[in-house]
Amino acid sequence: xxxxxxxxxxxxxxxNTLVSIADALHKNSAEPAAEASQHKKPSKKExxxxxxxxxxxxxxxxxxRAGHTAEVKALLKKYGxxxxxxxxxxxxxxxxxxxxxx
Numbered sequence: 694x695x696x697x698x699x700x701x702x703x704x705x706x707x708x709n710t711l712v713s714i715a716d717a718l719h720k721n722s723a724e725p726a727a728e729a730s731q732h733k734k735p736s737k738k739e740x741x742x743x744x745x746x747x748x749x750x751x752x753x754x755x756x757x758r759a760g761h762t763a764e765v766k767a768l769l770k771k772y773g774x775x776x777x778x779x780x781x782x783x784x785x786x787x788x789x790x791x792x793x794x795x
Contacts, residue, residue, distance in 0.1 A: 749780070749788060768792060772788055
């Protein structure tokens with residue numbers, strides 16, 4: 694029984710040591726992130742969502758399926774594209790904005 698008590702005590706010490714190490718690691722990894730968020734000013738990219746080709750394709754596909762195929766094609770032509778893959782990335786947001794109201 695004495696041997697079992699010694700093993701249990703050793704296991705508890707190991708557990709306490711592991712908890713202390715985990716707490717120290719967590720504290721050290723959390724501090725730089727907290728400091729960075731306090732000093733970091735949001736940039737325009739962080740405040741404005743960036744649309745991808747996939748996002749625009751999804752939106753235009755939905756509009757086309759809803760019966761607005763002609764309007765979608767006209768919208769692409771307005772921005773100098775015969776098809777979506779021809780559309781310049783800088784026009785994604787404008788096209789998406791106009792497509793929302795179709």
